[in-house]
Amino acid sequence: MSVAAEMTSIEPRIAELIRHSMALRETDGVAGPCAGVLRDVVSQALTSSEGGKRLRARLALAAFDQATHGDASDERRAGMLDLACAIEVFQTAALVHDDIIDESDLRRGKPSAHRALSQATHSDAIGRGLGIMLGDLLATASVDIADDASRRLASSDGIVAAFLNMHKEVEVGQVLDLAVELAPLDDPAALADASLNVFRWKTASYTTIAPIELALLAAGHDPDESRRTALAIGRPLGLAFQLADDLLDVVGSSSRTGKPVGGDIREGKRTVLLADALDMASPAERDELVDAFSAPSRGDDRVGRVIALFESTGAVARSRERIAALWDESRAAIAGTCAGDAPEDRAFAEACARFVPLA
Amino acid sequence: MSVAAEMTSIEPRIAELIRHSMALRETDGVAGPCAGVLRDVVSQALTSSEGGKRLRARLALAAFDQATHGDASDERRAGMLDLACAIEVFQTAALVHDDIIDESDLRRGKPSAHRALSQATHSDAIGRGLGIMLGDLLATASVDIADDASRRLASSDGIVAAFLNMHKEVEVGQVLDLAVELAPLDDPAALADASLNVFRWKTASYTTIAPIELALLAAGHDPDESRRTALAIGRPLGLAFQLADDLLDVVGSSSRTGKPVGGDIREGKRTVLLADALDMASPAERDELVDAFSAPSRGDDRVGRVIALFESTGAVARSRERIAALWDESRAAIAGTCAGDAPEDRAFAEACARFVPLA
Numbered sequence: 100m101s102v103a104a105e106m107t108s109i110e111p112r113i114a115e116l117i118r119h120s121m122a123l124r125e126t127d128g129v130a131g132p133c134a135g136v137l138r139d140v141v142s143q144a145l146t147s148s149e150g151g152k153r154l155r156a157r158l159a160l161a162a163f164d165q166a167t168h169g170d171a172s173d174e175r176r177a178g179m180l181d182l183a184c185a186i187e188v189f190q191t192a193a194l195v196h197d198d199i200i201d202e203s204d205l206r207r208g209k210p211s212a213h214r215a216l217s218q219a220t221h222s223d224a225i226g227r228g229l230g231i232m233l234g235d236l237l238a239t240a241s242v243d244i245a246d247d248a249s250r251r252l253a254s255s256d257g258i259v260a261a262f263l264n265m266h267k268e269v270e271v272g273q274v275l276d277l278a279v280e281l282a283p284l285d286d287p288a289a290l291a292d293a294s295l296n297v298f299r300w301k302t303a304s305y306t307t308i309a310p311i312e313l314a315l316l317a318a319g320h321d322p323d324e325s326r327r328t329a330l331a332i333g334r335p336l337g338l339a340f341q342l343a344d345d346l347l348d349v350v351g352s353s354s355r356t357g358k359p360v361g362g363d364i365r366e367g368k369r370t371v372l373l374a375d376a377l378d379m380a381s382p383a384e385r386d387e388l389v390d391a392f393s394a395p396s397r398g399d400d401r402v403g404r405v406i407a408l409f410e411s412t413g414a415v416a417r418s419r420e421r422i423a424a425l426w427d428e429s430r431a432a433i434a435g436t437c438a439g440d441a442p443e444d445r446a447f448a449e450a451c452a453r454f455v456p457l458a
Numbered sequence: 459m460s461v462a463a464e465m466t467s468i469e470p471r472i473a474e475l476i477r478h479s480m481a482l483r484e485t486d487g488v489a490g491p492c493a494g495v496l497r498d499v500v501s502q503a504l505t506s507s508e509g510g511k512r513l514r515a516r517l518a519l520a521a522f523d524q525a526t527h528g529d530a531s532d533e534r535r536a537g538m539l540d541l542a543c544a545i546e547v548f549q550t551a552a553l554v555h556d557d558i559i560d561e562s563d564l565r566r567g568k569p570s571a572h573r574a575l576s577q578a579t580h581s582d583a584i585g586r587g588l589g590i591m592l593g594d595l596l597a598t599a600s601v602d603i604a605d606d607a608s609r610r611l612a613s614s615d616g617i618v619a620a621f622l623n624m625h626k627e628v629e630v631g632q633v634l635d636l637a638v639e640l641a642p643l644d645d646p647a648a649l650a651d652a653s654l655n656v657f658r659w660k661t662a663s664y665t666t667i668a669p670i671e672l673a674l675l676a677a678g679h680d681p682d683e684s685r686r687t688a689l690a691i692g693r694p695l696g697l698a699f700q701l702a703d704d705l706l707d708v709v710g711s712s713s714r715t716g717k718p719v720g721g722d723i724r725e726g727k728r729t730v731l732l733a734d735a736l737d738m739a740s741p742a743e744r745d746e747l748v749d750a751f752s753a754p755s756r757g758d759d760r761v762g763r764v765i766a767l768f769e770s771t772g773a774v775a776r777s778r779e780r781i782a783a784l785w786d787e788s789r790a791a792i793a794g795t796c797a798g799d800a801p802e803d804r805a806f807a808e809a810c811a812r813f814v815p816l817a
Contacts, residue, residue, distance in 0.1 A: 129659075140633050232559075246619060274595075292490075
């Protein structure tokens with residue numbers, strides 16, 4: 100299926116599923132000005148869910164088509180489409196909470212959910228509270244959509260459990276991400292390990308591992324085998340994806356990412372790039388980096404200087420090497436699972452390759 | 459079953475289920491200081507879940523025993539116990555987020571979860587972020603526990619969907635609760651309606667409606683009939699419960715509630731008590747109340763004066779009348795459903811009565 104055709108089936112279905120899942124069974128008494136705020140929240144759910152590239156849904160659909168050799172009935176393919184959409188809805192839920200935790204004002208070039216809700220209610224505190232609830236509502240909706248979808252798939256066993264395991268892994272990843280902020284800067288190797296580990300749990304979990312695992316379960320494969328295959332392909336692929344995303348923050352452009360260049364540095368985020376730069380820097384450069392990341396905030400000049408150090412120390416080049424090696428590892432696993440060259444095999448390999456634009 | 463025996467089966471099982479559900483399937487790479495923070499979060503999950511009266515779990519078990527005439531197999535009763543525990547785990551999840559939204563420092567007489575995590579990490583921002591994730595992790599765990607439990611019940615259809623519907627209703631209730639804070643104080647009747655409506659969604663949903671509905675579904679009853687019965691008994695019962703809880707904030711003692719007396723007033727919460735007081739106050743008293751609740755904060759003197767006005771205007775008495783009328787409505791529905799006087803019928807009626815200690 101062409102990318103345009105895929106997006107045409109995914110995009111409107113996500114909105115439809117969110118609307119359906121967020122509707123109340125009874126609406127007794129929800130009236131007046133309070134109903135208006137509830138409408139704002141549901142409408143923000145739809146706004147926040149727009150504009151993604153749907154890489155995760157498309158990977159899940161490609162993995163399902165590959166596993167079923169494109170032979171699934173329309174009913175099952177429709178169930179799989181909804182399951183794929185559920186992953187996207189969960190992503191939106193996670194991003195809404197992520198933006199509150201990071202106090203980010205922008206997401207995909209628009210006001211982040213809690214900021215938009217603060218503006219709508221003229222209150223930062225109420226907007227933030229509504230943002231927490233919007234994230235909760237979207238997380239609930241994502242499981243509801245997955246549960247509904249699983250009942251329309253021939254093999255529904257373990258799908259909801261695997262979906263909830265994905266939730267848990269991302270939540271654990273966010274905990275680890277916050278913990279890394281407390282890590283000292285004097286052990287670059289440990290910092291690099293800790294950052295890659297955050298990528299495993301916070302990103303690879305739902306970006307590449309779960310889409311493949313859920314698709315294989317939906318295709319009726321054995322749960323343990325599905326898990327092993329999903330980890331072999333999805334773990335290195337997801338790490339490569341997040342490394343590439345962090346690299347884009349430094350070498351990319353604002354119009355491409357929807358975020359200002361150097362945003363991670365401005366926030367003082369501990370990344371693999373920082374760890375590699377610390378590892379390869381001269382003592383004077385290392386002091387400069389530690390100073391920059393120990394300061395309470397960083398202005399444009401300092402951000403520019405850190406980007407220059409990431410380049411000159413060789414950290415950017417090492418990230419590119421890391422990405423290439425992880426992509427090789429993932430490709431070997433893909434070849435081990437689907438060596439054929441049927442259209443579904445090639446489409447699955449292409450869906451994987453979309454995660455590593457810089458490789 | 460005696461209360462002590464019930465608590466002996468519920469309390470340790472909740473801790474066991476949380477530990478089991480929050481454990482990772484693979485633990486690759488979770489090591490070092492980051493693992494320590496993750497352990498803090500899991501340990502806080504257990505601490506936050508302690509100390510509840512387990513009214514919801516006990517109501518669910520009593521409803522199940524009534525519906526199955528105490529004849530369920532041990533396997534099914536064990537599944538129902540876990541489903542009942544899942545409701546309690548969800549409550550803890552909701553309270554963790556609630557305390558972040560309300561910026562509450564205390565819960566059940568101990569530091570609230572985000573405060574405890576702020577202390578552990580020496581950072582308010584990280585502690586709050588970890589608190590948001592802890593709420594998410596517990597919400598995920600609650601569905602996971604319910605999903606697991608449903609597979610051990612003879613009739614599992616619709617249990618996960620009903621459980622997720624409960625999540626959604628509470629989240630909508632929290633949105634409405636935040637919206638009420640924006641409501642003007644010049645229309646007491648509308649304010650009373652809006653507050654009662656918050657009780658329907660934020661409290662009755664998971665306190666009394668869902669425990670009964672889930673128990674009836676677990677007992678194999680028809681979904682629509684289960685919903686109707688749960689609403690008929692649980693809706694007025696849950697409203698009465700929350701009215702009684704708000705009343706305790708004014709007429710109760712700190713040692714009983716684990717919170718300082720007048721806490722709702724101090725926070726400026728719009729409640730049915732406030733609405734009734736505004737409705738029955740003299741013009742001068744009304745101005746005084748509006749002034750007090752329009753101020754950015756309220757000290758001890760003002761809190762004491764508002765409590766006195768809640769008494770003198772008759773708002774406290776009207777809340778007692780409201781509670782009595784709602785309890786009558788619930789009792790009529792109970793009598794309509796289980797008019798028998800088998801031990802299970804009486805135990806169910808007693809489990810309901812525990813929600814209205816002031817009636």
